[in-house]
Amino acid sequence: MDSFREGISMLQIKNLRAKIGGQEILRGIDLSIRAGEVHAIMGPNGSGKSTLAHVLSGRESYEVTGGEILYEGKNLLAMTPEERAREGMFLAFQYPVEIPGVSTTYFLKAALNAVRKHRGLEELDAMEFLSLIKERMKLVEMEQSLLNRPLNEGFSGGEKKRNEILQMAVLNPKLAVLDETDSGLDIDALRIVAGGVNALRQKDRAMIVITHYQRLLNYIVPDFIHVLYDGRIVKSGSKELALELEVKGYDWIKDEVAAVQ
Amino acid sequence: MKSSQSKERFLSAFERFQKGFAASPDWLRDLRRAGIACFDELGFPTTRDEEWRFTNVEPIVSTSFESANGAGKILRPEDLYSRSFIDSAYNRIVFVNGIFCPEHSSVRGLPSNVRVENLSAALTTDDGVIEPYLSRDTRYRQEAFVALNTAFTEEGAFVLVPRGVVVTEPIYLVFASYGNGFPVMSHPRNLVICEAGSQARIVESYVGFGEQPYLTNVVTKVVGEEGAIIDYYRVQREASKGYHVGALSARMSRNCSFTAHSVTLSGSLIRNDIHALLDGEGATCVLNGLYLLDGKQHVDNHTEIDHAKPRATSQELYKGILSGTSHAVFNGKILVQKDAQKSDARQTNKNLLLSENAVVNTKPQLEIHADDVKCSHGSTIGQLDTDALFYLRSRGLDAADAQSLLSYAFASDLVGRMRIAPLRARLDDYLLTSFRRSQS
Incomplete structure (x- = not known):
């Protein structure tokens, strides 16, 4: 791999606009993320956080109406969802989908081998895969019995989110987008999930952590925080910004935006 | 070709078949003649017939099928095994184009008092055991294909599991077909008797080879006596021009449990009728079905579960996956008779359409004459x-x-x-x- 350009962005979002069902949700997003960085995106409900996550992962129901996204210098918006995954993007879903009839092991082995094949690596056989997944499961303290159960079916909220992080640990992405990974988690589950995420922080990997609450950021401490409001990033800062939001809520941001307009 | 011409062909085939009757018991000769007479009267069903509304048998009617004459081309065992999901260690009785093949068959792994043999052989030794089941209970007076099968009844599997015997190894009944220079027809007639308290797992496997059309027209009768536990499988892996019409009728006595798994993987035109008669208190019937269709395939599953006695339970789940321009039909009838109080019947049919041009016709039919029953049914047609x-x-x-x-x-x-x-x-x-x- 080329020594991926220290200091050059892994992900560059330029004036991104997107709509769903005729309604414009993203109204000009600019964001630049380098390898090794963790960016938090916060914002009130309806500000466009999840839309951004879905547009990044290639969800077809969202229509991009303007701007561009460069991922490692390539046009991300021209890639299918599976190409994005194979190129090293990962989205941890806010609502992981239940898939009856497909075991977690089978699914994850198929996914990993699709990614490996794309990267020119040998596919893993069943034994190699099993030893890999067993090792990665320790990161999220997941019970092995879950592996043979149908994917996410009947999993608790915490188990689903842990399964997302397990998938991330197995697929080994360059850029991970965590969409409201904290939603619905009690403090113990949150600690486990955050612990897994922190263990996966490394200098050649970037993360975008999308959350409504500051709570998660006590456990996953970001390098940068951006506040999304009404489809735009209206404020960016260091991790202290989260504490300010925790104390003052989002209203002062809304007021600031209103004052400027 | 006109239906009447086609009918004539079958009638004259019967005339030829009749010349070899001498060895058969009188009742069987009479039964065959009754069968051909009913076929003559009924003729092939058309789409004007409610039970055949969505299934056009014209491809069968317009093909000149002949019975196979002798063994013909020998199938390689490995082809037979791989296509029918078996291996050489399995207990199996094999028929090729309707004719018993001792060289492919082996039932050495079964208890010695369990009988698995060719029906025509059993008829020469035990026609008294067989007669009551062959001549009653089948619908040759109503169903043209059953009538035709009855007329040509000769070979097929005869299975007898004696009282209290538990057979743990599955018994495979394998029916292989291939066009042998001309379109071949076969009319296998199977009889499975599980006596009181016995248990067995039986797999009917239908496989086809080659590019020529052929017709498999099978009738299977399963008898479950008191407390018998029968796990029954029917796997159809017919060739691309294979036509298959099958009727399975099962009669369950008190506390008998009958589970059928019907799997249709391939074939051109397939019609499966199941008639399950819950004829004893506390009997249980489970019908599971899976059909996979692509191209222009047509699969029609008609099931009828007849709750004749109280406190019997039936559960039915059929699922289909369709692509191409295929066409599936599901018709599930549940009949609860007047005295069958405390019946519990559930039926579900689910279909997954992978293409816009595939078609499903699904129809549940409930006919309930008792007042203290639990019955439910539902069907879905959806996409991924x-x-x-x-x-x-x-x-x-x-x-x-x-x-x-x-x-x-x-x-x-x-x-x-x-x-x-x-x-x-x-x-x-x-x-x-x-x-x-x-x-x-």
Whole structure:
């Protein structure tokens, strides 16, 4: 791999606009993320956080109406969802989908081998895969019995989110987008999930952590925080910004935006 | 070709067949003659017939089928085994184009008092055991194909599991067909008797080879006496021009449990009728069905569950996956008779359409004459869940693989219900690879 350009962005979002069902949700997003960085995106409900996550992962129901996204210098918006995954993007879903009839092991082995094949690596056989997944499961303290159960079916909220992080640990992405990974988690589950995420922080990997609450950021401490409001990033800062939001809520941001307009 | 001309052909085939009757018992000769007379009177069904509304048998009517004369081309055992999901260690009785093949058959692994043999052989020794079951209970007076089968009754599997005997190894009844220079027809007649308190697992496997049309017109009668536990499988892997019409009728006595798994993997035109008669208190009937269609295939499943006695339970789940311009029909009738109080009947039919041009006709029919019963039915026709597809693709699976995996998932619970582990594994494997193949 080329020594991926220290200091050059892994992900560059330029004036991104997107709509769903005729309604414009993203109204000009600019964001630049380098390898090794963790960016938090916060914002009130309806500000466009999840839309951004879905547009990044290639969800077809969202229509991009303007701007561009460069991922490692390539046009991300021209890639299918599976190409994005194979190129090293990962989205941890806010609502992981239940898939009856497909075991977690089978699914994850198929996914990993699709990614490996794309990267020119040998596919893993069943034994190699099993030893890999067993090792990665320790990161999220997941019970092995879950592996043979149908994917996410009947999993608790915490188990689903842990399964997302397990998938991330197995697929080994360059850029991970965590969409409201904290939603619905009690403090113990949150600690486990955050612990897994922190263990996966490394200098050649970037993360975008999308959350409504500051709570998660006590456990996953970001390098940068951006506040999304009404489809735009209206404020960016260091991790202290989260504490300010925790104390003052989002209203002062809304007021600031209103004052400027 | 006109239906009447086709009928004439079958009538004259019967005339030729009749010349070899001498060795048969009188009652059987009479039964065959009654069969051909009924066929003559009924003629082939048309789509004007309510029970055949969505299934046009014209491709069968217009083909000049002949009975196979002798063994013909010998099938290689490995082809037979791999296509019918068996191996050389299995207990099996094999018929090729309707004719018993001792060289492919072996039932050495069974208890010595369990009988698995060719019906025509059993008729020469035990026609007294067989007679009551062959001549009663089948619908040759109403159904043209059953009448035709009755007329040509000669070979087929005869299975007798004596009182209290538990057979743990599955018994495979394998029917292989291939066009032998001309379109071949066969009319296998199977009789399975499980005496009181016995248990058995029986697999009927239908496989076809080659590019020529052939017709398999089978009638199977299963008798479950008091407390018998019968796990029955029918796997159809017919060739691309294979026509298959099958009637399975099962009669269950008190506390008998009958479970049937019907799996249709391939074939051109397939019609399956199941008639399950719950004829004793506390009897249980489970009908599971899975049909996979692509291209121009046509599969019609008609089931009828007849609750004749109180406190019997039936559960039915049929699932279909359709692509191409295929056409599936499901007609599920539940009849609860007047005295069958405390009946519990549930029926579900689910269909997954993978193409816009595939068609499903699904029809539940409840006919309830008792007042203290639990009955439910439901049917669905749907497409793959777009959220699930996206989830899989977001992990790196391409769209075709994601669709394959979800199709497999749709079918997998039915495979999971099968109790013969090796068959389950082979089917699992088949489903995963066939879905992938159908994408490419």
